[in-house]
Amino acid sequence: MAEVSSTQSTATGAPSAGSVIASAEIDLSCRVPLLILFLSAAVWLLVGSALALVASIKFHSPDFLAEQAWLTYGRVRPAYLNSVLYGFCVQAGLGVALWVLARLGRTLLAQPWLVILGGVLWNLGVTIGVAEILAGNTTGFENLEMPSHAAVIIFLGYLLLGIAGVLTFHRRRGRELFASQWFLFAALFWFAWIYSTANLLLLTFPARGVAQAVLTWWYSDNLQVVWLSLAGLAAVFYFVPKLAGRELHSHYLALFTFWFLVMFASWSGIPGTAPVPAWMPTVSTIATAFLILPVIAVALNVYRTMGRLIVVASGNPALSFVLVGVTAFVIAGLMQAGLALLDARQILHFTWFTTARSQLQFYGFFSMVMFGAIYHILPQLMRTEFASAKLLRVHLWLALVGTVLMVVPWAVGGIVQGIELQDPKVVFINIMKGSLPFLRVSTIGDLLLLLGHAVFLCNLIGLVVRFYRARAAAAYAAVTADLFKAAEAKT
Amino acid sequence: MNYGPLLFLAAFFALAGSWFGFVLTPQVQLGQLQQTNTVPAGATYPVARPGLGHQGLEVYRANGCASCHSQQVGQTGTVCDVVLTDAGTNPPALIQTLLQVRPGLSEAEAKTFLGGLPKPVLERVTKEAADAATKALTVGGAKPQVWIVPTGPDIARGWGKRRTVAEDFLFDYPVMLGSQRIGPDLADVGARLPDANWHLRHLYAPRLEVKDSTMPPYRFLFEKRRIERARSPDALPLPARLAPEAGYEIVPTPKAKALVAYVMSLRADAPLFVAPLTVAAPPPETNAVPAK
Numbered sequence: 001m002a003e004v005s006s007t008q009s010t011a012t013g014a015p016s017a018g019s020v021i022a023s024a025e026i027d028l029s030c031r032v033p034l035l036i037l038f039l040s041a042a043v044w045l046l047v048g049s050a051l052a053l054v055a056s057i058k059f060h061s062p063d064f065l066a067e068q069a070w071l072t073y074g075r076v077r078p079a080y081l082n083s084v085l086y087g088f089c090v091q092a093g094l095g096v097a098l099w100v101l102a103r104l105g106r107t108l109l110a111q112p113w114l115v116i117l118g119g120v121l122w123n124l125g126v127t128i129g130v131a132e133i134l135a136g137n138t139t140g141f142e143n144l145e146m147p148s149h150a151a152v153i154i155f156l157g158y159l160l161l162g163i164a165g166v167l168t169f170h171r172r173r174g175r176e177l178f179a180s181q182w183f184l185f186a187a188l189f190w191f192a193w194i195y196s197t198a199n200l201l202l203l204t205f206p207a208r209g210v211a212q213a214v215l216t217w218w219y220s221d222n223l224q225v226v227w228l229s230l231a232g233l234a235a236v237f238y239f240v241p242k243l244a245g246r247e248l249h250s251h252y253l254a255l256f257t258f259w260f261l262v263m264f265a266s267w268s269g270i271p272g273t274a275p276v277p278a279w280m281p282t283v284s285t286i287a288t289a290f291l292i293l294p295v296i297a298v299a300l301n302v303y304r305t306m307g308r309l310i311v312v313a314s315g316n317p318a319l320s321f322v323l324v325g326v327t328a329f330v331i332a333g334l335m336q337a338g339l340a341l342l343d344a345r346q347i348l349h350f351t352w353f354t355t356a357r358s359q360l361q362f363y364g365f366f367s368m369v370m371f372g373a374i375y376h377i378l379p380q381l382m383r384t385e386f387a388s389a390k391l392l393r394v395h396l397w398l399a400l401v402g403t404v405l406m407v408v409p410w411a412v413g414g415i416v417q418g419i420e421l422q423d424p425k426v427v428f429i430n431i432m433k434g435s436l437p438f439l440r441v442s443t444i445g446d447l448l449l450l451l452g453h454a455v456f457l458c459n460l461i462g463l464v465v466r467f468y469r470a471r472a473a474a475a476y477a478a479v480t481a482d483l484f485k486a487a488e489a490k491t
Numbered sequence: 492m493n494y495g496p497l498l499f500l501a502a503f504f505a506l507a508g509s510w511f512g513f514v515l516t517p518q519v520q521l522g523q524l525q526q527t528n529t530v531p532a533g534a535t536y537p538v539a540r541p542g543l544g545h546q547g548l549e550v551y552r553a554n555g556c557a558s559c560h561s562q563q564v565g566q567t568g569t570v571c572d573v574v575l576t577d578a579g580t581n582p583p584a585l586i587q588t589l590l591q592v593r594p595g596l597s598e599a600e601a602k603t604f605l606g607g608l609p610k611p612v613l614e615r616v617t618k619e620a621a622d623a624a625t626k627a628l629t630v631g632g633a634k635p636q637v638w639i640v641p642t643g644p645d646i647a648r649g650w651g652k653r654r655t656v657a658e659d660f661l662f663d664y665p666v667m668l669g670s671q672r673i674g675p676d677l678a679d680v681g682a683r684l685p686d687a688n689w690h691l692r693h694l695y696a697p698r699l700e701v702k703d704s705t706m707p708p709y710r711f712l713f714e715k716r717r718i719e720r721a722r723s724p725d726a727l728p729l730p731a732r733l734a735p736e737a738g739y740e741i742v743p744t745p746k747a748k749a750l751v752a753y754v755m756s757l758r759a760d761a762p763l764f765v766a767p768l769t770v771a772a773p774p775p776e777t778n779a780v781p782a783k
Contacts, residue, residue, distance in 0.1 A: 062697070062707045069711040074555020136553035140665035177498065186502035193506055197514055202665075210657040211521040212666045218513040222506075262502055266509035273563050274668070275655040277520060283512065350561055350672035421672065424647035428675050429703055436705070 029108040031381045033115035037095035042457040044087025049450040051080035056443040070134040078145040079133045087126045092370040093231040097184045105172025118160030125153030143220040148203040179254035183234035194222040221269025232366045243319040249304035260294040272346035288340035295333030317392035321372030328364030353414025356407045382467040398452030405445030413438030539662045540756045547753025561669035562678040564651030567643035571621035576609040581631025638769035651679035651759035653766045679759040690751040712747035
């Protein structure tokens with residue numbers, strides 16, 4: 001079943017250059033580098049969700065772990081977001097991107113050592129960065145809390161990973177490109193640009209005054225909306241047709257999504273409340289409203305590709321993860337564009353609604369798609385099946401229920417909070433107390449996600465252990481067979 | 492159509508566009524921002540925070556205070572008050588005009604109104620209505636003034652006198668505007684809660700000062716010390732259930748003092764050309780410090 005190859009529009013028009021490289025060979029070239037990326041990503045996710053749980057419990061009891069400076073809410077929360085965003089999302093996204101680029105290009109992964117080195121640097125940088133945040137050496141810029149020395153290491157790591165990606169892309173056989181390749185190629189150079197710009201102009205040569213805030217919003221938007229969408233949708237457009245065994249419904253709709261995403265999402269970051277010249281939030285509101293188009297295009301494309309198969313998709317956990325991710329993408333997009341269309345961005349800006357949307361974006365959408373992708377890729381890399389598909393489904397349900405229990409209370413609580421903030425007669429402390437019941441429910445969500453991530457890591461480790469055990473058994477058998485033969489020959 | 496160079500150019504120009512818009516232009520428009528003057532007093536604004544306040548910004552940053560506190564006061568509009576500062580030399584004519592300007596007023600009330608000026612004649616009216624009233628009231632040397640009053644839920648809540656503007660953060664690094672209001676907005680907290688000891692007690696035990704607060708305590712910014720000869724003047728006065736054992740006292744570390752100095756330096760009340768407001772010499776009742 002491995003190569004249904006319905007995904008590749010190039011599949012029929014066979015590549016001109018040289019012999020065809022077998023999928024197994026491609027997977028072999030990816031094995032060690034991607035294993036490093038995926039396993040470290042899973043570890044970061046577990047670390048991140050443990051920090052998230054600590055942050056969440058503080059709403060039940062503010063005195064919880066309050067004696068140590070490094071465990072205070074204002075440090076734990078950015079540490080959690082950075083672990084999940086940089087440790088998991090971008091790292092896993094790059095791993096999946098490399099594999100998809102190699103498979104779609106029908107070429108071996110270029111320079112695997114670059115990926116290994118890049119992955120090591122990346123994880124070193126994130127480790128230093130998260131430790132520095134907990135130690136109080138945060139930069140104070142949202143989504144860029146890691147201090148410059150960590151950022152430099154991360155950027156170097158990224159360059160190595162990105163170069164390997166571009167080289168792999170360059171070595172593709174066949175000139176015609178599949179939609180995922182557009183998305184991934186753009187994502188590869190997008191991150192390098194935004195990350196270097198933001199760090200240079202915030203940390204190395206700091207901008208003056210509120211220009212810092214504008215830069216931070218620009219970066220956050222480009223990372224969370226543009227980059228995650230590019231990398232995530234690339235995986236969606238690759239895996240949905242592949243796992244469903246069908247053609248992608250419309251190539252053109254995917255390109256339409258690409259264009260609107262890069263044209264408009266990159267302008268949508270400035271909130272309406274910002275103390276900046278009025279044209280900036282206005283432009284952002286208009287750009288955000290346009291985002292409804294790519295969102296609808298994605299929904300339509302995936303729905304048409306799946307057709308009736310959506311009903312039976314639950315048989316394949318990897319596909320279920322990806323489809324859950326697409327649903328979350330659509331909901332998050334509607335939440336964002338809807339606010340702009342209803343002119344309600346200002347009302348909900350400071351509330352939990354924004355948190356709900358961002359959670360849906362980087363977790364509900366991106367992480368879910370990554371889970372699905374990794375669950376599909378890893379068995380291919382290792383030529384081993386998961387011990388139990390049931391544990392994959394346990395992870396799916398924990399992640400799904402956990403996300404719902406976080407996002408729904410935050411969104412509803414955020415709307416209530418936003419409306420009450422508009423009414424000066426409601427005392428502020430009562431608004432805060434009013435949002436507590438919603439936060440309590442979300443803590444259960446945090447707990448479920450933590451459990452889910454433990455299962456995720458166990459699944460990955462279990463697969464690796466099975467692989468090496470099988471290998472050891474084979475090697476042992478080979479060696480002992482020789483010994484037996486030798487012994488027989490003697491007698 | 493699907494070729495690499497085209498794809499590269501597409502993504503390149505899309506990102507370059509956004510880069511020019513939201514990176515380069517703000518550098519030019521906001522990055523070149525200079526100090527300005529308050530209107531009409533003409534004082535230089537902003538001035539750098541005092542040294543201790545500047546150190547406090549670092550404590551604010553290190554502990555991620557901006558995770559819960561925004562520093563952005565919103566404003567939905569501006570209204571005008573007409574304030575009579577001087578009755579002039581022709582009270583009967585002024586009373587007649589007063590009766591026209593404020594139809595509900597009786598003659599006796601108008602007479603008492605003229606005692607104890609300045610007093611607002613009209614409140615929360617449009618600029619046009621205020622100008623018309625001012626023109627009418629300028630009889631016999633009477634001096635009416637138009638006061639500009641910003642409005643909006645944040646301002647009504649007492650979180651600031653006017654909206655925050657780019658100038659307010661000119662000398663700050665990093666600028667931490669915050670993105671959530673888990674706690675109250677702090678843009679004007681220095682004017683709202685001007686008591687350093689309140690802030691110290693609040694940092695040490697938030698629920699001591701604000702019942703039901705969800706703010707975590709920042710006890711790691713304080714130090715428990717044995718009382719040597721006499722109690723330190725800095726020692727926090729704490730109720731029995733929070734007080735340390737006999738012979739010990741809780742004193743703020745330099746970090747706590749710096750943080751409080753920073754928080755108290757936060758003000759959004761300077762009248763500027765871009766965010767006008769009239770600051771009364773003696774504060775009227777509406778400007779009273781709200782209860783905590």
